[in-house]
Amino acid sequence: MKKDTSVKRWLKNNYFIILGVIGTIYFIVVTFLFIQAYYDSLNLSSLIDTKAFAEYGSHLAGIGAILAFFFAFATFLKVESANRKKDFETTFFNMLTHFDSIIAQIKVTKENRIEHLNPKNNFEKEYAGRSALNVLLADYLAFARELINIDELGDDDLETEELRIPYRWRQVYNHNLESLPHYFRYYYTLVKFIMTSDKRIDRSLYANLLQAKMSSSEMGLIFYNTFYNSKISQQRGAKEFQTWLNDPDINLFENIDAKSVLSTADLKAKCPKIKFKFEQNK
Structure with missing residues (x-):
């Protein structure tokens, strides 16, 4: 090919x-x-x-x-x-600039976090931009690894880890409705702009430029929101977006760190066509 x-x-x-x-x-x-x-x-x-x-x-x-x-x-x-x-490049780089401004406006405070996750965390500190996204992923991974607590004992949806992953993602997501939905929608718009562009445009080049701006924590957040958010999976274009993330020619996820997901086996099962760099560097 x-x-x-x-x-x-x-x-x-x-x-x-x-x-x-x-x-x-x-x-x-x-x-x-x-x-x-x-x-x-x-x-x-x-x-x-x-x-x-x-x-x-x-x-x-x-x-x-x-x-x-x-x-x-x-x-x-x-x-x-x-x-x-x-024209494509002008629009694309303008979109990247706007994407940076969206990220800069993301803030995480005590009100946005699940406080009981880790008592060693500084919940009084305010985080902004990519630092906020890093904190949100760390909170989610810690939260998803937790066993069922007393408040959750009567919830049949939490009997297995597989069921806890989407349940606890929704909780983190719902704590950040002012920032995360906007962030994910704009990222989707950027990817769609690349993938639906003229075939004569080198899509892999611009996908690499987009990927270069993404931290591994952001890729982890996008992974869980794409594959474990039931609200997202029901939206138009969700399956298409999952296909794009699994496209081996643009490799949007190849730089994701193994520490940014709960299970690398799950990551590879959802994106079987991607050659992840953490596997190649072993």
């Missing part, structure tokens, strides 16, 4: 050279056939045979007109492609 993509990319970037080679070959072939046709009777009269040269010139003029049309059309396509790429 990657080989086919590279061939198409080469053809797209070198069509002017291809047209030039075709024109040169045609010129050589027509010249050869012309000489071959008049070789047997090559004499002074044939050399100045204006009719023969007129036919030869007509052939060259015809192919010249055809090549001129294709050169003009190729130039138009190249300019249009350059403009489309420029």
Whole structure:
């Protein structure tokens, strides 16, 4: 698949050279056939045979007109492609800038956290930006690993760890409704913008730029919200988004840290096509 993509990319970037080679070959072939046709009777009269040269010139003029049309059309396509790429990049980088502003506005205080998680945590401290997202993931992982407490004993949904994961994610999510839903929606919009762009856009390049801005904690939060939030899974485009996260050609999740999830086996089961770097660095 990657080989086919590279061939198409080469053809797209070198069509002017291809047209030039075709024109040169045609010129050589027509010249050869012309000489071959008049070789047997090559004499002074044939050399100045204006009719023969007129036919030869007509052939060259015809192919010249055809090549001129294709050169003009190729130039138009190249300019249009350059403009489309420029428009895409302008929008994409503006979206990245806005995404940074959304992250900067995220705040986590005592009111946003599950206090009984870890008494050693400083619940009086306020966190903002990516530090806030790091704290939220750490809180969730600790919360999800907890055994059933007294208040939860009567809840049949918590009999197994598999059932506790989505239940406790919803609690963390509901404690941060002013920030997390907006964050996740905008990330989804960014990924959708990349994946639904013109096929001539190098999607993997821009996916890598997006991934470079993401911390491993953010990837962990996105993983649990995507696969364990029942409200999200019922929304339009949820399955498509899960497919994008599992796309081996853009690898949005390849840099996630093993410590950012409860179980790497679960992560690999949800995204079986991704070659995670934490596996490659073993």
